[in-house]
Amino acid sequence: MDWLGLNFISELPAGGQLILQCSYSPLLVLLAYVVASAASFTALNLAERVGHAERRGARLMWRWVGAFCLAGGIWSMHFIGMLAFQAPVPIHYDLPTTAASLLIVFIAALLAMHTLGHEHLRPSQYLLAALCIGLGIAAMHYSGMAAIRSPASQYYQPWLFALSILIAISTSLIALLLALYFRNGDGFFHQMLKYLASLVMGAAIVSMHFTGMWSLNLVAPLGTPLQLQPAENSLQLGLTIGLIALLIIASGLSAAWADRKLESKERDLVRVNALLSQLDHARASLQQAAHYDALTDLLNRRGFNQVFAEKLQEHIQCNEALAVMFLDIDHFKRINDSLGHDAGDEMLKVVAERIRSTVRDHDVIARLGGDEFCILVSLRSGDEARQLAHRVMEKMKDPIALFGRSLVMTTSIGISLLPEDGQTCEELLKHADLALYQSKGSGRNNLHFFSAHLKSKVSLELQLEEELHDALLKDNGLQLYYQPILDLHSGQLSKLEALVRWHHPQHGLLSPDRFIGIAEANGFIAELDAWVLRRACHDLKLLGETGFAELKIAVNCSALNLGRDELVQEVQDALLSTGVQPRRLELEVTENALMGNINRAAELLQQLRSLGVSLSIDDFGTGYSSLAYLRRLPLDTLKIDRSFVQDIPEFQQGMDIVQAIIGMAHTLKLKVVAEGVETPQQLEFLREHGCDFIQGYLLSRPLPLPVLRDLLHRFSTTPMSA
Structure with a gap:
């Protein structure tokens, strides 16, 4: 079998010189291993980026970047390994064939990154991908060997040749499985395992290359002068290629690290924005709940104070009268003490509904706490507040069916008026409260307006x-x-x-x-x-x-x-x-x-x-x-x-x-x-x-x-x- 001048199953020719005095530069072999390990580590990291990227365009970009870094690393390892090879005949390389080998390994690396872009594949699909990637890497290796121009011909031992291809396929399968394993995880132990896996993968890739080289026999024509070639140029070129490859790999790693940090910050920002949105909704709900009484669905004290301030300002500007009515249920404590607080709560609900059914739509009702209610009444006539108060008091006298009992409750009311009794919310509320206590002090079930006597008391x-x-x-x-x-x-x-x-x-x-x-x-x-x-x-x-x-x-x-x-x-x-x-x-x-x-x-x-x-x-x-x-x-x-x-x-x-x-x-x-x-x-x-x-x-x-x-x-x- 002869492919691109390479003999895989042909026997060694009878008339020729078998070259046995071949050696390797230890420094370049070590450099090849470092490049292979670095490429493996980069592939594992970029596989994470492919798996974690949320946008389709980002996943596609990281596949190409990963393929470029992986292909460049493997090809650089191969070429440095070839430069490490020292034979007693001159060796040169054909540039088009060398470039073709790089293209082959790039296609294989792209296939690998494409496979890693799928989170769930069947075992048979992983095996097929590993087969294609391994054959691609082997094709890269032997096409690179075909780029050698030398007086000697290349003959390969079939069983070692087959072993190198098997190693390439096995390495590809292990790399796919490791990349999938390391896609999800974090922490120091996870990172240490990734480093160890990269070293193992680098060793496997290098072993494939040197197994292929082990199977190689160089046969020179009879009479060819044999003299070991100087290694200075090969060392310098190998170090240069290694440095360039490591720089490219480091750039890919840096880009992946930066993108990971940016993506993490973006996720944090999304979470923060989501939390802020939830907080805004919660604040709005709390603010709504903070202004209404949960029991009666009337305005509570906070909501009432806000509405009162707005309504007071409107009436002052329009020079309109306003009445503030304070009322509470007479002897309400007896309900809680005798029937319990649940009965008291039901009583408050009934009272709230009766007040709501008595007043007009534009009047404001609030429960300020306990059994204390307040009504804001816009007045068109001076006696309107008294009439409304009497209607409320009469409505309250209707029997209330509560826990199997029929109860009759009464209410006391205190009233202050704008502008006679004050110009501020505090004054009007305080004066209405004083009038309420005057109603309770005079026998309850009564109403009082803020009086001159109370004014003198407040003045004092x-x-x-x-x-x-x-x-x-x-x-x-x-x-x-x-x-x-x-x-x-x-x-x-x-x-x-x-x-x-x-x-x-x-x-x-x-x-x-x-x-x-x-x-x-x-x-x-x-x-x-x-x-x-x-x-x-x-x-x-x-x-x-x-x-x-x-x-x-x-x-x-x-x-x-x-x-x-x-x-x-x-x-x-x-x-x-x-x-x-x-x-x-x-x-x-x-x-x-x-x-x-x-x-x-x-x-x-x-x-x-x-x-x-x-x-x-x-x-x-x-x-x-x-x-x-x-x-x-x-x-x-x-x-x-x-x-x-x-x-x-x-x-x-x-x-x-x-x-x-x-x-x-x-x-x-x-x-x-x-x-x-x-x-x-x-x-x-x-x-x-x-x-x-x-x-x-x-x-x-x-x-x-x-x-x-x-x-x-x-x-x-x-x-x-x-």
Whole structure:
């Protein structure tokens, strides 16, 4: 068999010289193996790109790039392997035949990449593809051998020739299977396996080439001079081809890596856009749900406030009247208490439907919470709001069938009008609410408009607000009174509680319950607390200078002020400005103020404790504190609310509660102060059960500082017997 001058099954000629002195350049053999391994690694990576590319054009591009890199790598390996071959006869290469060999291996590589583009093929299809690719690689090898121009003729041993073709087909099948295996996977271990597989594939490709070379016998005519050719040119050319091949392969790898990163970012961007779209839909749904009451399908408070603001602006611009009607169900709590909350919910649905059926289409209805509803009514006549309110009240009196019972409910209504009763949403709502409470206070099942009496009451509140703010700014009229706290162990007055009073020029001495609420509602409770703190520290300094250096003062901290980050700095400034030792100051916070935001409160109290200030929980027993949370707080003292102390000794249950609180506080390493102690019997009971401190009218009413000094001197000379 003779093909392109190659003899595969012909016997060696009788008249000729068999060339046996052939050798290989180890460096070029190693380079051929490196190029083959690099081409294998590139093929595996580009097979991943073909499998993962989402666009058809991208898959087609990566098939061609992969085919080019794989073909270039295998052909370069073959050519470098040929350059590594050193024989004692001159060897040259025919360029067209060499180019033809490159074209053959490119077609085989393109077939390989095309096969890898299909994720699911039958085993027979893989075998057929491996057969075609292997034969293509073998054809490339032997066409490259046919490009040799030399005085010697090429004869091949048939069984080694067949073995080289079998190796080429087997290598092709293994390469296809490995590429499919490595298409899906990620991570360090996956990458290491890919490197190992590339080395194995490179060895298989090189072994095919050198098996073919092993089968080669060169026979030169008799008389041909035999002399081993110099290897310098072959080495230089081989290194150049190897470098070019590796650069091309590296470019393909770089392009694949960059495309993978870009595709990953594109997928991430698509996912982000999808999440953003879902988030927008969710936000829209939440916003819709946030504006409507789930139970009655009426506007809720947030939705109502938005609609009210728009409607108010329209009526002011058009100079039209508007009525705000507040209504709630009389004695609605009885329904929840007697029939349960499910019955209460059904009642609210019925009430909502009755209101909706009574008012006009353009009127606005909202459920603001609980059993409280609000209606905005555009008025054409002055008596229209009253007529609508009466219709609603009459409609409510119809019997309601609820859980097998027939109930008759009534409603109370309060009404404020634009523009008479206010120009803002807040004013109109507040005034309608005041009118509602007036209706409930006058016997329920009634309606009231915001009246002149209520106006004067509101005006008084506004006046007190302005004057209190002015008193704070000018430090005029506010004064601290102090109620002594007795240490039952030593019999000494060891602490004072600072209580603010307001000497009003018209209304006389006002207690805190008359103006603290005004300060909290109008946003300057922090200023009032800061004033009390500074004045208490100032008075504490004066008391220290007059012989009471160990006396402590407890200052109340409002719930609203407890959430302010500036509180710690204000306490520190007050102590530094007066030179008072932090241990002489105690801050009192109420139970409900602590539990309102336990995590924030714990953090803030810890910062205060780090200053050296003592901390006390006030009005204990009236709130909803959890003992699990209470033990986490850095507290020093617990104050039992006066409502429990007043039950002593008349009510055993109250006495048991006080005794339990004392035991619990001592378990938590807290000192106990009992408030509101007014009788010797209460004092004796508390002393007997281990209470640490007491305060109340039994000792003294709250006193201004000048009067307080006399009391302190009396107790310092004559302590109360323990």
